[in-house]
Amino acid sequence: GQQVMQIPQYQHVQEGEDFTTYCNSSTTLSNIQWYKQRPGGHPVFLIQLVKSGEVKKQKRLTFQFGEAKKNSSLHITATQTTDVGTYFCAQTTSYDKVIFGPGTSLSVIP
């Protein structure tokens, strides 16, 4: 079935370094959502991208949707310990259900 892949699976960074996670699909996506799940917590919605080539920023977070709508990225500038968690991209399927990728787990070393 339709699914998105994410790389890397894990990322360890020194506090202050940048971080990027990538989400890739073999098929064209209608939209992409990003969620963050803190350790022991539940997924929390960050953003939804709909348009080809769309770029959205939330403070230190920058989200991009590829021109072909087959990939997306989340970039965090100058990571902080509060950024620790797993970042999931999620796609909307042809039958309007939200399907999650496997996630990228971010560790930030103080």
Place this chain on the structure above:
Amino acid sequence: ETGVTQSPTHLIKTRGQQVTLRCSSQSGHNTVSWYQQALGQGPQFIFQYYREEENGRGNFPPRFSGLQFPNYSSELNVNALELDDSALYLCASSLEQGAIGELFFGEGSRLTVL
């Protein structure tokens, strides 16, 4: 917080038993989705309910079933529990059918099957 509440938060069952998990959606949300999240993995879509009817199902066997009530609260039932059913079960509500907006997740019910 999200306004989505789940109960119980933790429970332990033995193989072969049955379990019912409950979810109260955010006010005004008529769509609820259930997800299973095994340790270290992404949430796996189980099914979605819209206005009391199942509206889409993931790759889960029939022993996973659900209900949505007129007040849009929901239940997930799992029969004949297996060890692999041990996971965090997440309920998510949304404003309308179709993922045109965000999912609001509850804290989850952590099920351990022994």
